[in-house]
Amino acid sequence: MTQKEPFSNYTILQNTLASRVVLEDLFLRPVRYVGGLDVSYSKRGRSSTACAGAVVMNPEDWSVVDSASACLENSVPYVPGYLSFREIPVLLEAYEKLQVLPDVWLVDGAGIAHPLRIGLAAHFGVLLDVPAIGVAKSRLVGRHDNLPAEKGSRVPLEDEKTGEVIGTVLRSRTDVKPLFVSPGHRVSIETAPEVVLSCCTRYRIPEPTRAAHNMVTVLKKTIPSS
DNA sequence: GCGACAG
DNA sequence: ATCTTGTCGC
Numbered sequence: 001m002t003q004k005e006p007f008s009n010y011t012i013l014q015n016t017l018a019s020r021v022v023l024e025d026l027f028l029r030p031v032r033y034v035g036g037l038d039v040s041y042s043k044r045g046r047s048s049t050a051c052a053g054a055v056v057m058n059p060e061d062w063s064v065v066d067s068a069s070a071c072l073e074n075s076v077p078y079v080p081g082y083l084s085f086r087e088i089p090v091l092l093e094a095y096e097k098l099q100v101l102p103d104v105w106l107v108d109g110a111g112i113a114h115p116l117r118i119g120l121a122a123h124f125g126v127l128l129d130v131p132a133i134g135v136a137k138s139r140l141v142g143r144h145d146n147l148p149a150e151k152g153s154r155v156p157l158e159d160e161k162t163g164e165v166i167g168t169v170l171r172s173r174t175d176v177k178p179l180f181v182s183p184g185h186r187v188s189i190e191t192a193p194e195v196v197l198s199c200c201t202r203y204r205i206p207e208p209t210r211a212a213h214n215m216v217t218v219l220k221k222t223i224p225s226s
Numbered sequence: 227g228c229g230a231c232a233g
Numbered sequence: 234a235t236c237t238t239g240t241c242g243c
Contacts (some may be wrong), residue, residue, distance in 0.1 A: 038233095039233075039234085040233095040234070040235090041233090041234060041235070042235095043235080048234095048235095078232090078233055078234070079231090080230080080231040080232070080233090081231080081232085083232055083233055086233080087233075108232085108233075109232050109233065110232050110233095113232085114232080119232065120232070120233085121232095134232085136232050136233085137232080137233085138231090138232065138233090139230095139231090139232080140231070140232045140233095141230095141231085141232090180232080
C-alpha cells in the first residue's frame, strides 16, 4: 500500500474545491490588515500534536492587531499533494478564535501551484471564501527560468506540461532562496507576488507568516510531548 | 524502473 | 515538518 492510498478518495473533493477558486482581486485594497498562518508539530512525523497559529498584522508598522492559536492531536501523515488534509483542521480552529479578520491571508504552503491546483492556501481560501495567497519555501510543482539574485526579482512559475502560469518565483531578499508564490483564492496571479513582497522587510519570510511561525514555535514547547 | 515530492 | 553541532557573517 502506497502512502497516497489513504487520500486517493479525496481527489474528487480537491477537484471540486479547485473549480471554486477565484483568480480575481476580490479583496480590499490598499490592504488594511494582513494575516499569517502556519502550523508546527510537537514530536516527530506521525501521531503528534499539531499547533496552528493565526496572526493579523497592520502593514503600517507590523504591529499585531489580533492573534489566535489551537492545538490538535494529529495522525494524518504528510503526503505531497495532500498537505491540506493534515493542516486544515487545526488551522480552522485557530481561525475561529480570531476577533479581527485580515483583508488577505498569507499561508505557509502552495496556492494553486499544486498538481490539482488546490494547495493549502487555495483549499483554505475556498473553504472560508476568504482572500488567500500561498507562500511556499520550496517548489511542489512547476518549472521556471533562473532568477536574478536581487530582492524583488521574479519569474513566472508554469506548469511543466501545459506552460500555464501557476505562480511566481520571488526573491524576497537579495542572495537568499526564493519563495514560491501562488494565488490561493480571490487574488490574481499578478497581484499575489506584490502583496507578498510588500510584506517582506528584512527577512526571507514575509512578516505575517513569520509571526505565525514564531508563535507556534513557542506554543508547541508548552504542549506535553511524548 | 528511476527520480521528485508544499510542510 | 523534526532532529541536531558547529560555523560563517553582520
